[in-house]
Amino acid sequence: MTKIRLTKLFEFEAAHALHNYDGLCRNIHGHSYKLAVTIIGEPNSDPDSPKLGMLMDFGVLKNIIKENIIDKFDHSVLLSHWEDVYFFKSDNPIFERLHMFDFQPTAENMLIHFAEIIQNLLPENIKLFSLKLNETASSFAEWYAEDQI
Numbered sequence: 001m002t003k004i005r006l007t008k009l010f011e012f013e014a015a016h017a018l019h020n021y022d023g024l025c026r027n028i029h030g031h032s033y034k035l036a037v038t039i040i041g042e043p044n045s046d047p048d049s050p051k052l053g054m055l056m057d058f059g060v061l062k063n064i065i066k067e068n069i070i071d072k073f074d075h076s077v078l079l080s081h082w083e084d085v086y087f088f089k090s091d092n093p094i095f096e097r098l099h100m101f102d103f104q105p106t107a108e109n110m111l112i113h114f115a116e117i118i119q120n121l122l123p124e125n126i127k128l129f130s131l132k133l134n135e136t137a138s139s140f141a142e143w144y145a146e147d148q149i
């Protein structure tokens with residue numbers, strides 16, 4: 001009944017703009033985002049399992065996050081639906097990886113979005129414990145499951 005946390009670190013590059021923000025971040029600009037994903041649960045105790053002693057194979061966790069978060073948002077533009085969609089919805093390939101959200105694409109809101117995605121992808125016996133998203137080396141937001149009650 002010993003619970004263990006596992007964390008895997010990811011990086012992606014993306015641009016965003018904060019609609020109606022009263023500062024420089026209302027302009028489209030880029031970040032080298034760093035995402036830390038921490039899961040919690042009990043390590044596998046089945047002596048016949050090739051995953052004996054593991055909460056989750058790091059490779060499996062990597063693939064889940066890579067396929068559903070990193071590959072989707074890396075080198076993308078993250079904007080809110082309040083922006084002028086007519087400008088961005090062109091055939092111009094520079095907008096090929098444009099994501100229009102129904103929320104302001106702050107680090108805080110991106111974490112809430114990521115948490116919803118990841119929670120739906122984890123097996124029943126493994127829970128999402130926390131997420132940490134760095135926008136810069138000195139600025140980050142955190143999501144903790146225990147804070148959501």
Ligand SMILES: [Zn+2]
Pocket residue numbers: 016025029030031135
């Ligand atoms: Zn920013």
